[in-house]
Amino acid sequence: LAKTTQPISMDSYEGQEVNITCSHNNIATNDYITWYQQFPSQGPRFIIQGYKTKVTNEVASLFIPADRKSSTLSLPRVSLSDTAVYYCLVGEWSGGFKTIFGAGTRLFVKA
Amino acid sequence: DAGVTQSPTHLIKTRGQQVTLRCSPKSGHDTVSWYQQALGQGPQFIFQYYEEEERQRGNFPDRFSGHQFPNYSSELNVNALLLGDSALYLCASSLWSGGSSYEQYFGPGTRLTVT
Numbered sequence: 159l160a161k162t163t164q165p166i167s168m169d170s171y172e173g174q175e176v177n178i179t180c181s182h183n184n185i186a187t188n189d190y191i192t193w194y195q196q197f198p199s200q201g202p203r204f205i206i207q208g209y210k211t212k213v214t215n216e217v218a219s220l221f222i223p224a225d226r227k228s229s230t231l232s233l234p235r236v237s238l239s240d241t242a243v244y245y246c247l248v249g250e251w252s253g254g255f256k257t258i259f260g261a262g263t264r265l266f267v268k269a
Numbered sequence: 270d271a272g273v274t275q276s277p278t279h280l281i282k283t284r285g286q287q288v289t290l291r292c293s294p295k296s297g298h299d300t301v302s303w304y305q306q307a308l309g310q311g312p313q314f315i316f317q318y319y320e321e322e323e324r325q326r327g328n329f330p331d332r333f334s335g336h337q338f339p340n341y342s343s344e345l346n347v348n349a350l351l352l353g354d355s356a357l358y359l360c361a362s363s364l365w366s367g368g369s370s371y372e373q374y375f376g377p378g379t380r381l382t383v384t
Binding site: 190192194199200201202203204207243245249254255256257258259260261262 | 273300302304310311312313314317319324325327357359361363371372373374375376377378380
C-alpha cells in the first residue's frame with residue numbers, strides 16, 4: 159500500500175497562495191493521487207485528482223513531478239472559509255478500490 | 270440531484286448492543302464504501318461494496334459487516350459494540366471504474382456514541 163506523508167498543520171493569511179506537499183514514495187504505476195477537504199463534522203469533499211504533471215480546476219491546482227513520489231496541492235488566494243483539514247491519498251486497485259487516508263494537514267487561515 | 274445520504278444522523282448505544290447504519294449513494298453511482306473516523310483522525314477504510322458483494326476490506330474485525338441492496342443502497346452493521354467504536358461513520362459512493370481514476374462522494378456521516 160502506498161502510504162502518504164503530509165505536514166501536520168499549516169498557517170496562512172487571507173489572500174495568500176497555500177501549497178501543501180504530500181510524499182508517496184511507494185506509489186504504484188496505476189495509482190492516481192487524490193486530494194480531499196474536510197470541515198468539522200462533515201464528510202470529506204473531493205478537491206482534485208491527477209496522475210502526472212499538472213491538473214487545474216476551479217478551486218485548486220495539483221502538481222506532480224515526473225517520478226510521482228510526491229505531489230503539491232496549490233490553493234490560490236485562500237480565504238477564512240478554506241480553514242479545514244486537507245487529505246492526500248493514493249488509491250490502490252485490487253479487485254476493488256481501497257483508499258488509505260493519512261492524518262491530513264490542518265490548514266488555518268487567519269485574517 | 271441528491272447527493273449521498275446517511276441515517277441516522279446521531280445514535281447512542283450501550284456497550285454490547287448492535288447497530289445498523291444506512292446509506293443511499295449519489296444518483297448514478299454503483300459502489301459504496303464505508304469509513305470510520307475517530308475524533309482528530311483521518312477516515313479509516315472499513316469495506317467497499319459493488320454488485321451486492323464485499324470487494325475490499327480494511328483492517329476491521331468481523332463484528333463489522335455490511336450489505337448492499339439491488340438499488341445500490343448499503344447498510345453497515347456493528348455487533349457487540351465496544352466503547353472504542355464511538356466515531357463518525359462515513360459512507361462514500363463512486364462509480365466502479367475498474368482501476369482508473371477514482372472520485373468518491375461522501376455523506377455527512379452518522380455520529381455513533383457507545384456508552
